Amino acid sequence: MDDSELADLVQKNLKRRRYLVVVDDIWSTDVWDSIRGIFPNYNNGSRILLTTRETEVAKYANICSLHEMKLLNLENGWRLLCDKVFGPKHDHPPELEEIGKEIVEKCQGLPLTISVIAGHLSKVARTLEGWKDVARILSEIIVSHPDKCLGVLGLSYHYLPNCLKPCFLSMSSFPEDFLVESCMLIQLWIAEGFIRMSAGNCKCLEEVEIDYLEDLISRNVSQIRKRRFNGEIKACGIHDLLHELCLIEAEMTKHMHVQRTHPTLPTQKHNAHRFSFQIESISDDDCCKLFPLLPDLYTYFLN
Numbered sequence: 001m002d003d004s005e006l007a008d009l010v011q012k013n014l015k016r017r018r019y020l021v022v023v024d025d026i027w028s029t030d031v032w033d034s035i036r037g038i039f040p041n042y043n044n045g046s047r048i049l050l051t052t053r054e055t056e057v058a059k060y061a062n063i064c065s066l067h068e069m070k071l072l073n074l075e076n077g078w079r080l081l082c083d084k085v086f087g088p089k090h091d092h093p094p095e096l097e098e099i100g101k102e103i104v105e106k107c108q109g110l111p112l113t114i115s116v117i118a119g120h121l122s123k124v125a126r127t128l129e130g131w132k133d134v135a136r137i138l139s140e141i142i143v144s145h146p147d148k149c150l151g152v153l154g155l156s157y158h159y160l161p162n163c164l165k166p167c168f169l170s171m172s173s174f175p176e177d178f179l180v181e182s183c184m185l186i187q188l189w190i191a192e193g194f195i196r197m198s199a200g201n202c203k204c205l206e207e208v209e210i211d212y213l214e215d216l217i218s219r220n221v222s223q224i225r226k227r228r229f230n231g232e233i234k235a236c237g238i239h240d241l242l243h244e245l246c247l248i249e250a251e252m253t254k255h256m257h258v259q260r261t262h263p264t265l266p267t268q269k270h271n272a273h274r275f276s277f278q279i280e281s282i283s284d285d286d287c288c289k290l291f292p293l294l295p296d297l298y299t300y301f302l303n
Helices: 003-014 029-036 055-065 074-086 094-106 111-121 128-144 148-158 165-173 182-192 205-218 240-252 284-293
Strands: 020-023 047-050 223-227 233-237 257-259 274-277 299-302
Touching: 029 055, 047 055, 074 094, 074 111, 094 111, 094 128, 111 128, 111 148, 111 240, 128 148, 148 240, 165 182, 165 205, 165 240, 165 274, 182 205, 182 233, 205 233, 240 257
Parallel strands: 020 047, 257 274, 274 299
Antiparallel strands: 223 233
16 A cells, blocks of 8 residues: 555545544654645544644644643653662662762653663662762763763663674664564564573573563663563564664664665665665665675665
């Protein structure tokens, strides 16, 4: 089903109905213009809730109904961090509260950043020295990194166990907001040889890979998108900011090169082992144009 067929289907299903539609993460007025006509207006109380990070997009859509999300204050940020690290009872050592609130302040009220740092804190020793180390590194990142948010999120990647780093970077092979089936992801990890079986481990490959996935989720660098009826993870994904971090790290470490524009012959060779084509309507012939310039390639993805 192409975009026009999908638009027609949505419009027909909404016809003469009262509806609430949530349109998430609109980045430009052009995108809003391209989809707004899909939603019929019968003056029956139907509503469209649009989310965006761009104030101008929100004003363009409807200047009379703006709601600006506020950053978390220190109290709510600390509550969120405690939820993630200590659970709903917030049963934390009292000596960690002061340094914990200092860490929250460095996250600048961003829920995603607090959640990701909390995921890291949940894996380190719950000691004053351990948390002071995290606060110190955060301070260094905030001072030195041009994009403070990405810098803080990068901390979560750099402190991943070595066995989990390629698993996280493999998410760069999928487009932003892509719903990744867990069984497909696990098969990819096994095929790539990312799994490391420890001596005496009686689990099978699939069971260990599920442990890897659950570990990434517990660190808040991956998210559950769907569950099966028995509670198992059916599909997962990552936040778009973490996806951006993933692309940067994958390129820097030569884990993967992602092609998001239509391929023209580049002037230099890529030495990444993996190549992901995240382009609509790309043919095998177009992909093959790039292969002579990819001497180290052994895996490529078409999305």
